[in-house]
Amino acid sequence: MAAREPSAPHQLTFESASGFMDLEVPEYSYMFGFLQMDGHLQQGTRQRGRLSAELNIRDIGLLHRFQELTPYSSSVTERTRATNFAAESHTATWTLCSLEARTRINELGLPYGRKSKKITPPRVPFSRPDYLRGVIDADGSVGHTKDGLPFISLTTASTAIAVYLCFYTKKLTGTSRHPGRNERDGIYNVLYWKETAQALSAHLYYPGCLSLDRKRQAAESLQEWTRPADMKRSPNRRRWKEWEDRVLLKHGDASAGAEELGRSVQSCHLRLWRLRTGQVPLPQ
Template identity: 65%
Template sequence: MVEHEPSAALFTLADLNGDGTAPFMDLEDPRYAYMFGFLQADGHLAQGVGQKGRLTVELNARDIGILREFQQLTPYYSSIRERTRSTNFATSHHSAIWTLCSLKARTQLNRLGLPYGKKSVKVAPPRVRFSRRDYLRGVIDADGAVGYTGQGFPFISLTTASTALGAYLCYYAKTITGARRTIKRNTRDGIYNILYTKEAASQLGADLYYPGCLALERKRVAASSLAAWERPADMKVISDQRRWKAWEDRVLLKLCDAERAAESLGRTQKSCHMRLWRLRTGRVMMPPPESPAL
């Protein structure tokens, strides 16, 4: 089975600009790709009366450095201010807010895929050519986590409501690490929680947080430490196996041919042969019958 990259480029930045020139937010530039991913995850684009509106990003004051980088990358006037307020999590929260009001800048960001208003479910990878790892690093810096679990294992995670973003991270991480993830919304709040640990986290971190990249300093430091992790000699390696689903078992039993099933299911002939043998010998349970269509 051939896997296709989600959100393939459908048009160029020159198409957006209309005059063949490279506009603000050229996403083939690693810095802008990172910035756009960060804005999709942690920015808010508000539309006012007429042509009024603004883009804002509010972060913990410890991360003010990245807002200054965004300000330097933006060829339009923007401002950064700080404030201290009470929140549900702290009686005194010190934050930094970057504000950009330029209509031209907002229009470009909106065309590239940063919606006005609520966006958590709507956002998706750009439909122009873009620097993939820089874009994903921006998303993870804003809505993800990098570090070590309580057991001391390296991890990289992303929490998102967007199916498109979650699927794209899974696709990209598989090309880098070989680790397969199937996204599923949690039942509590309908959010995707995507997690990579151990070798997969170490490899993904080394790819995303390469030397000299634009990133939150604290996450860059955390990612650099992941590369030093080594699996203890007595820790068993558990392969990242693709579990068999009931519908796949039904297809396998119906075809009764490992070669044809492998082609149909996108699995190896060996895997299909062994699964068919286990089903026939009772080593695994037979799948339940398919529910009749209503």
């Protein structure tokens, strides 16, 4: 399915709830991506339960927008409490209890209970840039490094979400990423920077889109960066494929392998050494 191009935001009106969470609508695609990452779907007895999302009070405007987009009764409340990170934490929470609404969201791919490793991109048609912007707004970062380099990143426990972001960005920018879980906590940290970060952020945070204001402003600020004349560009690395490993092992010689594969002798020599010493797995 081809990626849906970003479209201008529009005022949604409801004669019924039948259009709720139509993921081809940009606002709903964004909302669903955000809730998959930062929402909590709880199930109680006798079909009771609730969907909630809690944000810092500075982002309460987004929760009010969720309330406007939902043709069911929902609420936005505030509270102040002490946490492990702050003596006084002021937050806002959007809460939706409707069984019909919760069922719809659950069927689209937001599971009840713990969800961090289970979530996947929707399996129905959806507006892809808006969905990924929701994912980034909830669990990503946009800004500049301490050296002033633009970046956009995502932290997630979901293999499917990490892989999908890499797939989408590769199609958009040509930049490859091959995510892996870090050893400390098993989390994926997908990072793009410099021109790739500029292109991705401009694509996701298009003018007038539904988003966290602070993330949108950060995305806009990335476009101000220009590469210094003396900063070298790193070439895109060509990943080794299993069939190439088989060719290289068949020859057993870096020079012969390089000629058939169209690679440098140095690259083939290093790959052959890694295969023979077990630093990379042998091809199936």
